Ligand SMILES: Nc1ncnc2c1ncn2[C@@H]1O[C@H](COP(=O)(O)OP(=O)(O)OP(=O)(O)O)[C@@H](O)[C@H]1O
């Protein structure tokens with residue numbers, strides 16, 4: 001079994017369509033998908049708001065490297081151009097965790113080192129897995145509680161946007 005938590009982000013072009021492209025491509029492996037959130041940019045603040053979501057996927061045939069490559073292929077398919085670090089992008093797929101795997105390889109850091117500081121990841125993840133633990137850091141509920149209130153306020157649910165069609 002290889003269960004991964006993926007963080008999805010987009011702030012260029014058809015933002016919802018870019019997030020949808022991931023959910024559609026991974027539909028066979030999909031365990032859960034969060035609500036879409038409109039979020040204030042962190043890192044480089046002078047850029048458009050992001051749409052963010054988190055999904056949990058499970059596929060016995062994919063290890064952590066396969067999840068990274070899958071995410072990168074989807075970024076490419078969305079026409080992503082690598083320019084500025086933390087700058088605008090059509091699609092960002094970050095591998096947040098894969099099972100309990102720890103990695104300090106710069107090509108694949110696990111868990112993703114930005115996670116404890118990012119309300120745009122913790123809030124959607126908490127929504128779909130309230131008891132989740134970030135390996136090496138503890139319960140994500142506590143990580144979120146430790147962030148400044150302003151960070152949480154910058155992450156607003158967009159219930160009008162749907163990533164998965166409900167019947
Ligand atoms: N857990 C991970 N998930 C995705 N990419 C990772 C991870 N760990 C390391 N990387 C590496 O990060 C590199 C740069 O990724 P990217 O351009 O998406 O960074 P960024 O989104 O600007 O910043 P951040 O990684 O802090 O969100 C990629 O080449 C990738 O190999």
Ligand SMILES: Nc1nc2c(c(=O)[nH]1)N=C(CO)CN2
Pocket residue numbers: 008009010039040041042043044050052085086087092120
């Ligand atoms: N709110 C928010 N801000 C960001 C995001 C993101 O996904 N959401 N991704 C970035 C690039 O890594 C930079 N800043």
